[in-house]
Amino acid sequence: MTFTTKKVLLGATSLLVLATTAQAQEASTSADTENMDFEEIIVSAQKTTFANNATDTTMLDQEPDAASVLSVIDNLPGIFVSEGGALGSDDWSTTLSIRGFTVSLSEQQVGMTIDGLPNGNSNYGGGAKANRYIDSENLYRAEVSQGTADIASPSHEALGGTINFVTSAPYEEQRFWAGLSIGENNSQRYFFRYDTGEIAPGTRAYLSYSNQSTDAWIGDAGGATRDHFAAKIVSEQDEWTFTGRLSWDDTHENNFQRISLAQFEEDPDWDRLTDTITGIPYVDQVYRPAWGTLRENWFAYVKAEYKGEDFDFSVSPYYHDNEGRGDWIPPYMIAVAGGDEQANGTIFGGPAAGSYVYTDSNGTPLAPIDGCTATLSFPYGGGAPANNPACYEAGARPNSSYRHTHYGKQRFGVTADAAYRLGDMNTIRAGIWWENSDRNEYRDWHRVIDPTVGIEFDDIAYWRQYDRSFETDTLMVYAEDTVELDDLTLRGGLKKFFVDLTRTDNFGNEAEQGLESDSDILFTAGAIYNVTDNLEFFAGFSQNFAAIKDGVIEGRASETNPNVPDLEGETADNYDVGIRFGNNWLRATVTGYYVKFNNRITFVSAGDPVGGIDYLEEGEGTYLNVGGIESKGIEASISADFAEHWNIYSSLTLNNSEYTETTAEVVEGNKVALAPEFQLVGTLSYYNEGVRAGVSAKHVGERYGDFANTQELPSFTLVDAWIGYTVDENVIPGIQTIDVSLNVSNLTNKNYLGGGTPGSYFIGSDRQVIANLTVKF
Incomplete structure (x- = not known):
């Protein structure tokens, strides 16, 4: 759908009329x-x-x-x-x-x-x-x-x-609850939570655990498993509130693959990953169980909050440990030149001198038969004759690798915020955020033991391709003043980031690289005017900031040109203006916005006229601040209790996002790839004496999927429905409540393309039916 001023005005007018009688x-x-x-x-x-x-x-x-x-x-x-x-x-x-x-x-x-x-x-x-x-x-x-x-x-x-995302607090009364969910694709989930009630004056806590598994909804192989644990404690002591929380999450997910628009139109139910081993490495590189995301996350924080008559203060140190792996099965073995060979046979570093697929019985790489031109047709349009077993003598043995990209991160930081009220009208607020993050990434290659029967691999890698560490130190400081003048509230503030990034090659072959990513002073301002007890207008402005990512000195920029130019962090100027209005049965809000995204960091190759770079040789490239996006639009929502036990909710999004500079594949004036321009939600729900039910529909208009705006993704409407019933406490001795529910997502089983990256897209999930049972003791 083409975004036009007429549609903006029509949407704004209709929702502004509703908003004059509602406030959130x-x-x-x-x-x-x-x-x-x-x-x-x-x-x-x-x-x-x-x-x-x-x-x-x-x-x-x-x-x-x-x-x-x-x-x-x-x-x-x-x-x-x-x-x-x-x-x-x-x-x-x-x-x-x-x-x-x-x-x-x-x-x-x-x-x-x-x-x-x-x-x-x-x-x-x-x-x-x-x-x-x-x-x-x-x-x-x-x-x-x-x-x-x-x-x-x-x-x-x-x-x-x-x-x-705000987590719930522990219940004040002791409670144990257990939940079970069962659904399509062999989905099942168990959830347990124990609330201690008051274990000391003003102190309560909970512990929870869940285990979840599901098969891939496309095809007959692959799936995901997840274990999750959380604990939280809250203690309220006079003016102080102390909170502590710990979470652990361990998951193994097989992936879904992006496809082209043409592939979706040909078969909208298949992402071109396969379910069985064929014994042909080139084909089996798209075997879903070999596409994996493994992640383990620990996150913990403690928070102390003080609320006094004129002074508020909070401080919260936190720690995060992330460990994981990304898997893929390349259809070849790498021949490594040089590097540091370890006692266990692993070669650390060194360039790839070539690759091979088939060997003789002694493990000697084979070349395809002279003159053989036969190729495979799947996947990716087919490979060279060297990938086709028909181009080898009988007895040739296939070879492939299991590639692991290992990710690790440890973060430690603290936030602190203080607010002091000067009389009845003025509040001064200031705070800091400090964090040290140490991220490590390395990639190793393992030999698949027998590609003709499965993807089991040798635990000892034959090559560790690279090993890099990235340390990021962040300090954010801010100050804000809020003035309340009867029905008018004014707010203004300043913020600044100090960000230092360092890259270390753990093989010791490359010099350490560093980047400073400090921001300018960033301004914020805003106002709220209470027209009546029910109606308010608001307006806001802020300069948002994104520090330079470590990817800028991780890959192509450092390899093709070690002299990374001076870069600035990305910034976005955001303007909001809107209205909120509400009473005891109707709530609504309408916002108009304008966003100018500046200094977009873009990889520019030699010969790109936008960069204006004269020191790059052919094949080289580097990162520059040469991109930008401009967005404007309207967001609105309304929630109305229009009859006893009934509620209707709707939200509208009209968005126009365009690129403001031409560089590489991006063309000035084109729509931002994959950014929806029109979205409309309608929800009808019912609540009465333990019964709840509802149906919700979301329409997403047509979007351009690629930078060139040549691929227009079709619009779609998804419908969800649910019904549930809660049995009151004391119906069964010893049980407080029993809750049963049924959720259906994508009720009409609509085929659609969801997100992705420019030019390649993920298929949205088909209809899913999940039954839930929760018992609280």
């Missing part, structure tokens, strides 16, 4: 509010100077207990979430978009926090999205700040805003 209730993050049962949550937006929306109980009910916590935000305005794996079971294929900014395999432009603490970026290689930290039963709500987020948000990739 203010969300509270107090411990008392967090301790409410989930059924009591009624939150849609906070009273802030910027666009902000939060999940409500209907959005939590819409998703099954086994779903990823990322899925609950998809109905909020401005948000597009696509998870290729059923129940969010594949991080590789998960993408998220806000106002033309994305989290995907190629971009990390939206910040994520857990209880206000940084997630350590969302990159596939060493990052961790929110689903690695939280089970759905332990999620209190998710808060989305689209664009001009709170000044204290600790993230240096939040160009497009921040999503804060």
Whole structure:
């Protein structure tokens, strides 16, 4: 669908009319509010100077207990979430978009926090999205700040805003609960949680554990398993609140693959990965069980909060350990030249001198028969004759590798925030965020023992290709002043990042490289005007910042040209203006926004006229600040209790995101690849005496999928439905409640393309039916 001014005006007019009679209730993050049962949550937006929306109980009910916590935000305005794996079971294929900014395999432009603490970026290689930290039963709500987020948000990739996932507090009464979910594709999940009740004056805690497994929804092989543990303790002592939380997550996921638009049109149910071993390495490189994501995450924090008459203070140190691996099965063995051979036979470093596929019975590499031109047709259009067993004499043995890319990260940091009230009108706030992050990445190659029967590999690698470490030191400081003048609240602040990045080659073959990624002083400003008790207008401005990623000195830039030029961190100027209005039965918000993304870091090759580089030789390249994006649009939502026990919710997104500079594959004026321009959500829900039910539909308009805007992805509408019933306590002796529910996602089994990277896309999951049972003692 082409984005036009007419559509913007029509959408804005219709929702502004509704907004004049509704205002979102203010969300509270107090411990008392967090301790409410989930059924009591009624939150849609906070009273802030910027666009902000939060999940409500209907959005939590819409998703099954086994779903990823990322899925609950998809109905909020401005948000597009696509998870290729059923129940969010594949991080590789998960993408998220806000106002033309994305989290995907190629971009990390939206910040994520857990209880206000940084997630350590969302990159596939060493990052961790929110689903690695939280089970759905332990999620209190998710808060989305689209664009001009709170000044204290600790993230240096939040160009497009921040999503804060808030975990629930322990119950005040002792409680044990167990949950079971069963669904299609052999999906099953067990969940257990024990709330201690008050174990000391003002102190309560919980422990929880879940185990989940599911088969791949495409084909007959592969799947995912996940184990998750969490513990949280809260102690309220006079003006002080102390909180501690620990989570552990261990997962093994087989991936889904990106396909082209033409492949989707040919067969929309297959991502071109296979289910069986053929014994031909070139074909078996797309065997799904060999495409793997293995991740283990530990995350812990403690928080001390003081709330006095005139002074508030909080401090929170945290620690995160991430360890993992990405797997693939290349259809060849590497012949390594040089390097440091270890006693166990592993060669460390050294260049690849070539590759081979077939050997004789003695392990000597073979060349294809002279004159043989036969090729295979699958996959990737077929390989050279050297990949075809028909081009070898009888008895030739196939060879392939199992390639592991190992990721590791240890983060330690602290946030601190203080606010002092000067009389009744003025509040001064200041704070810091400091973090040290040490990320290691290395890649090794293992010999597949017998490619004709399976993918089992030799535990000892024959080659460690590279081994690099990246240390990032971050310091963010900020100060803000808020002035309340009767019905008018004004806010202004300053923020600055100091970021140092160092790269070390652990083989000792390359010199250490470093980059300084300090920001300029970043400004924020905002205002809220209360027209009546029910109606308010707000406006906000912020300069968001993304530090230079370690990928700039990880791969091609350092290898093709060691003289990485001076770079600046990426910035985005965000402007929000909107209206909120509400009463006891109707809540709504409408926001207009404009975002200018500057200094986009882009890889530029020799000969690219935009870069204006004269020191690059043919085949070389480097990173430069030569990109940009401009986004503008409208986001709106409305929630109405239009009859007893009934609620209707709708959200609208109209977005126009365009590239502002021409470079490499990007053309100035083209639409941003994979950024939805039109989204519309409608939800009807029912609650009455333990019964809940609902149906929700989301329409996503046509999008351009590639930089050149030659591939227009088809629009689609997804329908979800759910029904549940909670049996009141004391019906069965010893049992407080029994809850049963049924969730159906993609009810009409729609074929559609979700997220991906420019020019290649993930197929969206088909219909999933999940039954849930929860018993609380």
